[in-house]
Amino acid sequence: MNSRGRRFLIFTLRGKQYSVNAGDLSEVMETAATFPIPRAPRCYLGVMNFHGVPTPVLDLASFLFGDPPTGPGNLLVLDHRFGSLALRIDTVVRIVSDIRDLRIQPDEGAFVRHSILFHNERIPVLALDMLVDELEEEARTGRPGNGGIGSDKTGRE
Numbered sequence: 001m002n003s004r005g006r007r008f009l010i011f012t013l014r015g016k017q018y019s020v021n022a023g024d025l026s027e028v029m030e031t032a033a034t035f036p037i038p039r040a041p042r043c044y045l046g047v048m049n050f051h052g053v054p055t056p057v058l059d060l061a062s063f064l065f066g067d068p069p070t071g072p073g074n075l076l077v078l079d080h081r082f083g084s085l086a087l088r089i090d091t092v093v094r095i096v097s098d099i100r101d102l103r104i105q106p107d108e109g110a111f112v113r114h115s116i117l118f119h120n121e122r123i124p125v126l127a128l129d130m131l132v133d134e135l136e137e138e139a140r141t142g143r144p145g146n147g148g149i150g151s152d153k154t155g156r157e
Contacts, residue, residue: 006104007097008116009076010123011089013061017123019116020076022095024128027077031088032057041138045069045088050077058135059088064111082132 007022027050034046034057043062047054057075061067075086096102096118104125107115111131112124138144 005097007095008102008123008125009095010093010118011074011076012091012093013089014065014067015090017093017121019123019125020128021125022097024079024082025076026079027075028092029075029077031072031075048075048086050084050086053084055084055086057086057088061088061090063135078128078132082128085132085135 008019009022009025009028010017010019012018032048032050034048036046037044037056040056043059045057045059047056049055055077059069062069069088070090073088073090074092075088077086078084096116103117104114105117105122107113107122107124109124111126111134113127113130114125115122116125117123
């Protein structure tokens with residue numbers, strides 16, 4: 001896979017680095033005020049007003065690992081192609097693109113198809129379409145899928 005022209009936002013969850021394709025994001029922002037969502041799973045922090053659009057905020061670490069949020073964090077607002085959703089992460093590390101040392105390789109794991117190799121470190125790229133599909137399935141059935149809330153859904157230690 002050619003990394004030319006692709007940009008990845010690297011972020012942390014539980015002290016580990018992950019990444020997303022920056023083209024899959026509308027905005028990166030500080031944590032915003034949220035309002036409760038009745039009967040929503042605990043991994044949803046609430047709904048925020050994002051440029052006039054009600055947008056649910058999902059705590060990604062809580063969804064993937066069952067961990068409660070620690071600190072204010074940042075929000076990754078997904079591109080409208082994925083629907084209306086913001087992901088709360090711990091910290092933004094950096095954006096990488098068109099770097100000689102950046103390589104993309106196939107990878108496996110829940111919500112992961114590829115990893116980027118950056119400075120000899122393998123960083124999983126979250127497949128946001130897979131994540132949104134899982135969230136929609138859980139909303140339809142009312143049951144956690146792919147290991148359930150509280151298990152490590154990334155397949156990582």
